[in-house]
Amino acid sequence: MTEPLSFELSRPAVDPPRLPEADVDGPGPADVLPHDMLRDRPPGLPRLSEPEIMRHYSRLASLNYSISENFYPLGSCTMKYNPVLNEQAAALPGFAGLHPYQDEETVQGALELMWRLERALCAVVGVERATLQPAAGAHGEWTALRMIAAFHHSREENRTEVLVPDSAHGTNPASAALSGFHVVEVKSGPDGRISLADLESKLSPRTAALMLTNPNTLGLFEREILDIAEMVHATGALLYYDGANLNAFMGICRPGDMGFDAVHMNLHKTFTTPHGGGGPGAGPVGVKADLVPFLPTPTVERTNGHLELDYKHPQSIGRVRSFYGNFGMLVRAYTYILAMGGDGLSQASQDAVLSANYLRKLVEGDLEMPHAGPCMHEFVASAHHLTTEHGVRALDVAKALLDRHFYAPTVYFPLVVPEAIMVEPTETESKETLDSFARAIKEIAAEARTDPQSLHAEPKTLPVGRLDEVAAARKINAYLVGQSEDPVLRWKAPGEGAPKEAC
Amino acid sequence: MPYLVHSPEDRAAMLETIGVESMDDLLVDIPQSLRLESLQLPNGLSELETMAQVQALADRNRVYPDRLTFRGGGVYRRFIPAAVSAVTSKPEFYTAYTPYQAEASQGTLQAIFEYQTLIAELTSLDVSNASLYDGATAVAEAAMMAYVHTGRNEVLVSGYVHPEYVQVLRVFGEGRGIKVRKGDQPNKKTAAVIFQQPDFLGLLVDAPALTRAAHDAGALAIACVDPISLAILASPGEYGADIAVGEGQQLGLSPSFGGPHVGFIACRRELVRKLPGRLVGTAHDAQGRRGFVLALAAREQHIRREKATSNICTNHSLCALAAAVYLTYMGPYGLRQVAEVSFKRAHHLAARLAALPGWELAFPERQFVNEFPVRVPKAPSVVKKLARKGILGGLEVNRWFRELKGVVTFTCTEVNDPSAIDELVAALGS
């Protein structure tokens, strides 16, 4: 069952919505603006009545898997339950109705919330201060690298390289490159952890920072983290913590104590703000004292209970986003932290680790485990044996899970594991759910042995089957090089030419 | 504890299945010296107590009614149809993740595809992406595109572009070695001319001329536009701009102290491969059914890593969904009505403010849409006086532009009804 596009449902006869009239004396646009400043023809927006709109979007909603309905064991993404209380909090008129340029005296509650959230995040990760401005994890990474660049610059050191492990998220090298650094890859050893020998050989006076995820993307704690920190600091470089996997050890240990100088956090992973189908999130960055002068402005300062936005930081890297960040997400995260408390957050991480190890145990007979456990909050399995023996790939396993009403784990990441299947169950999934997921994996592995062909045809029960991305990509590229007029990336009325070329 | 599901019996059974004695056995890789006793945070609260604390913080803020808000500067009060939050609060949308598994994410993917088409239609450009974080980062990303496309390392910011957008642009530029200059005379080093239409003060700029100047110098023209104004103003595609960007907050999102909102970006066909972020396209399954997939992913960071066009990982999907519902609700004529009502009321207000003793339009020769700068005697005390009367008055812009001392921008939209305008003028006259 698929749903037509709003553009296809559109009917020219539909009345526009009833809206106020101006009811004042005043010229209209055509009365005062020169003709060439006016739009030639109305934008081609669809015309639908409200009942049709609501039904359209309700049908679209029904085509999605989501945490509210499905187990979503997407490794590295921490798809935990999104408390409905958070939504209620963010919608309070006292937050949602605030203009960002209101006088500070009128937004003391908002600033207090930001200040308290900053303190709480600093307590969780063990740093001095944090900026709440970055809008997403990747944005936070890049912000941290700008601060690290500014730090070295202030010491008149020319450090041009950032070290990134081969198992890292793609955003790490991309953020480093966009911050002007040359990216040097550090290899993982056979146990899945960073190779100290390789690290040693790549560290130099040119090194600005090592970017590290801990536990790493294989779900393994970097046991030698203290040695790594010492090696990095000995060369004068800084240590950056990618907070993608922070859910593994809240209340158990802290990146700051491990020696990390800058720590980014994903409020949409660890602190339950909803993923929204791909954002908005929030990616605060915490820093140790040495980096505090470089934090983006404004910072929120509190003196005798009075809050203010402080722009007076001469060494600040500047501003990375308009206003003060994704404030609505900050409200949600703060609400979650209040409800959980220190005790709840610690228990959450312990349960996350317990669930991952439990599920790992349940599926280890059916999937390969390339690295020895225990794991932390997630584990990476491999379908390599199913591929070589039965021609069944990680992608086939993923699609077969969809047919069994589970969202699929992350597949083909990290790149260092062939046919990787990365599973992160989180603390908000019950033992029964984990058991049923393990049964599904067992069933799929059995089917791989007996009837591999049928797995290639899955999913069979969803609105669409596997989509031909290759054909789509070739069509898009034909459009982009001018060999086709079908843009593929947008709807176009039948018979309508390509959108008017700019001349 | 809230939101946790395992009972002590579950935990014991799970440990037993794993084959270990205690949690500590699962945490053996963490050096003992790093282990914490507990977090330095208070213990958790009941839902009732949590909400009481959060409510207390909300109560320490002052919320001005929509109709008495005359301040803009990048964030505006607009009428938000009930349909918008009814759709965005559907858990199937807000608790889904970025649509990696296309077959199980068709709702999100199709909504983004519709959003992309809506933005492309509004800007009259070929292709829009799935959205960015905000207007500021959209400007910066567009500048990066121009830098990569032209191989030139200078961008020119013309006129009164939102000061915070320019600040963000500078930080992005520093990372990549791009110089940000003010001015409107592009040369051989110029990658792009960036202008805002209407500008930060609300004034209209000569977008076609700026576009021509950019093109004559071999640079790209980047138009930062107000999406609602595009119902009446010539669109970037119509005057030949290469990239259109902007802030989408006005399309169904509450002010929320500045975020989350949504940045939009659209461009000409030739630039699409340099467009940052997610893109959704159509594809077909083996039975010929149409569906939607993430497209051109090989540009992105998870494949290209340090060679990616941008480091952006996702988009602001839920905010883009709000914008899509808003634009679909309005349709072409509803949007035009909103823009025209705002235009007329703002011009009406401008005339009345300019008639106040000592007040004058700051740039009387310049046209505007629904935000305009006024020169106001004793501006700070005027704004304070309005606040005392429950009115969020105009924005003093000399905090960013020293030369604009005493200049206050006022905004008027469809939410500022005629009697609210009367109240404002009366408050100023009192």
Place this chain on the structure above:
Amino acid sequence: MAERRYTKTHEWVTVDGKHATIGITDFAQSQLGDVVFLELPSVGRKLGERETFGVIESVKAASDLYSPVAGRISAVNDKLSGKPELVNSDPYGDGWILKLELAGDPPSDLLDEAAYKKVTEAAAG
């Protein structure tokens, strides 16, 4: 036809007097999967040995293209813009990518068929 030589980064080259033709190997195309796009330079550009001259993309991967030899580009395979799949179906024939006028002799460390086969066997692990 001149003998085909290979690089460790999976390009091939044939040299006929001052003229070289280059493409990617059968192993490379099979690793990339269905090719959907190539970003290629223009005729006339000079390439150094091992210089990056373009990008080849499939849906799930992207890879830089390196020139095994130094020279000036004399022809670019125009067919690939409309039919990138030629790189998959006929990597050593219609799927060729560039022709170059050689600047100097080709490097001596290019691999022959047997040596390249060893490289691919190691890579396939």
